Structure formats: structure tokens, C-alpha cells
Amino acid sequence: MDWLDEVKWDAQGLVPVIAQEVGSNDVLMFAFMNREALAKTAELGEAVYWSRSRGRLWHKGEESGHFQKVREMRLDCDKDVVLLKVEQLGHDSENASIACHTGRHSCFFHRLDAGTWQTVEPVLVDPERIYK
Amino acid sequence: MDWLDEVKWDAQGLVPVIAQEVGSNDVLMFAFMNREALAKTAELGEAVYWSRSRGRLWHKGEESGHFQKVREMRLDCDKDVVLLKVEQLGHDSENASIACHTGRHSCFFHRLDAGTWQTVEPVLVDPERIYK
Numbered sequence: 001m002d003w004l005d006e007v008k009w010d011a012q013g014l015v016p017v018i019a020q021e022v023g024s025n026d027v028l029m030f031a032f033m034n035r036e037a038l039a040k041t042a043e044l045g046e047a048v049y050w051s052r053s054r055g056r057l058w059h060k061g062e063e064s065g066h067f068q069k070v071r072e073m074r075l076d077c078d079k080d081v082v083l084l085k086v087e088q089l090g091h092d093s094e095n096a097s098i099a100c101h102t103g104r105h106s107c108f109f110h111r112l113d114a115g116t117w118q119t120v121e122p123v124l125v126d127p128e129r130i131y132k
Numbered sequence: 133m134d135w136l137d138e139v140k141w142d143a144q145g146l147v148p149v150i151a152q153e154v155g156s157n158d159v160l161m162f163a164f165m166n167r168e169a170l171a172k173t174a175e176l177g178e179a180v181y182w183s184r185s186r187g188r189l190w191h192k193g194e195e196s197g198h199f200q201k202v203r204e205m206r207l208d209c210d211k212d213v214v215l216l217k218v219e220q221l222g223h224d225s226e227n228a229s230i231a232c233h234t235g236r237h238s239c240f241f242h243r244l245d246a247g248t249w250q251t252v253e254p255v256l257v258d259p260e261r262i263y264k
Contacts, residue, residue: 003247018150018159025157027150030213042244075242075249077232081162083240100209108215110207112174115135117207 004035008080014050017082021097022071028088028099029107031058038082045070047084061089064130066098091125103127136167140212146182149214153229154203160220160231161239163190170214177202179216193221196262198230223257235259 007015014032021028031049033041037057040048044059047068051058061067072085088097088105100107102123109121139147146164153160163181165173169189172180176191179200183190193199204217220229220237232239234255241253 003244003249006249016148016162018162020159027152027159027215030148030150030208073244074240075244076162076239077234077236077241078239079242079249081239083159102209104209107208107210107213108206109209110211112135112205112207117135117138117211 004039006079007035007038007075007082008078009035010080014052015080015082017047017049017084019047019068019084019086019088019099021088021099022085026106027108028068028086028097028105031060033082041070041084042073047086064091064098064101066090066130068099091130096124098124098130101127101131103130136171138211139167139170139207139214140210141167142212146184147212147214149179149181149216151179151200151216151218151220151231153220153231154217158238159240160200160218160229160237163192165214173202173216174205179218196223196230196233198222198262200231223262228256230256230262233259233263235262 013034017031017033019028034050037048037050047060049058067089068086070084074083088099090097103125104121110117111120145166149163149165151160166182169180169182179192181190199221200218202216206215220231222229235257236253242249243252
């Protein structure tokens, strides 16, 4: 049986994917894959998602250069959620890994503090420098 | 503006939620919340999900005793995914934290190895001892 057939795709043919950084174990982002995206991810060794807004495959880093090298792929107990352990590439010669389109390390930069969402992670590189 | 109003609920009124263990930073599980579940989670300081299969609120641990004490709540850049940082309770006097209904630490216990999903995490407590 093909490993792709074991994944329980949802009604839209998608599976939720969590990207976690190897080493720090930080959760970087969350997205979806279809079967083709997951196959491509395994083939390339780099994360390829399905962009629901653009309706096409999205090779993470194709515009920003912030590719995700996949070190390990996990599937949960119900076989309907994927966890990628990735090496997150950053910008140019700078060392910091950047997963978020806002130029931050992780997409999860809002923290609930006393009943309001506060921005608690710095912008490492101005998005205008990333997407030009 | 209420912090719950800032969350971008999907067409079913749900938001995907990732539970990550404080300290180890291990990703433990993935589930959904509706507005009531997220409000309850904040109120109790323990994870309350929306069970899509049972169609009701699911106070994680209500059957197993494996409650999740919420130490921090995060929201992503698009405000449509929640990350909970939790202290995962285990079983009885044993120390190991157990998030998965299979008796394992994490739900993400299948690893893709040479084209097949392998089970790579041990069962810490027999589910028959957990659910009785």
C-alpha cells in the first residue's frame, strides 16, 4: 500500500500540516497539502503546500527564498494530520530562520495577554526586502 | 473589541488548534475549537475542544484524566490558527505526559521511513487502563 493512500484526506482532498523547526522545536506555521503537494514534498525534501487562496501548489520559499528543508515527516494517530520537522531557511546571509510572511521567525506571534492579543515576536527582516 | 472576535472562524465556526508541550516543545495533538470551546479554555485554564465526531464540547481529559493545563495561547499571522502551550498531565502517579488516546506521549507517532509509516513512539499506558 502506498504511504500516500494511508493519509486520510478531507472532503476537499486536503490534510492539515504543522511545520516545526528541528532543534528549537518551535512551531513555525500551519498550512494544507493535497496529495500532489505531499508527494512533491517527499520527492524534493522541501515543503510544498497547497495554497487554498491561490488554488495552486505553493513551494514554500519560491518568492521569499525561505525554503523549508524537510528532515522528518510524521502522521498522527488518526492519520489525518501531518507534522513536518524542518530546517527553516532565513534571509540572505543572516542567520535567523524566517517562516512568516511578516518577516518573523514563526507565524504564531500573537499572545493572549490579559484579554488582548499582543504581538510578542520581532520582525527580523522587513517584508519589503523579502518580497520585491 | 473582544479577543474572541479577532479569531477568524471558518465556515463551520471552527478554528484549528495545535497543542504544544511547555518545556519539551513537543507537538502533542491537533484538534478544533469553536467559539464556546475557546472561551471555556481561557476561563478554565484547561483545553476544551470541539469534537467534530461527537458534535459536542470535549474537555480534554474528561475521560482519561489527561487534562491539559494551558500556560499560553497564541494566534498566527492570519488569526485563523491557535497554538496552545500546555502542561500535559499523565496517568495516576506516573510522570510521563500522555496526550494521545493510544496511551502515547504525542499523537504524532508515525514517521515516514523509506516510504512507509512506522510507529516510533512507545505506548506508555495501555488504553484499557486509561478508559475503563
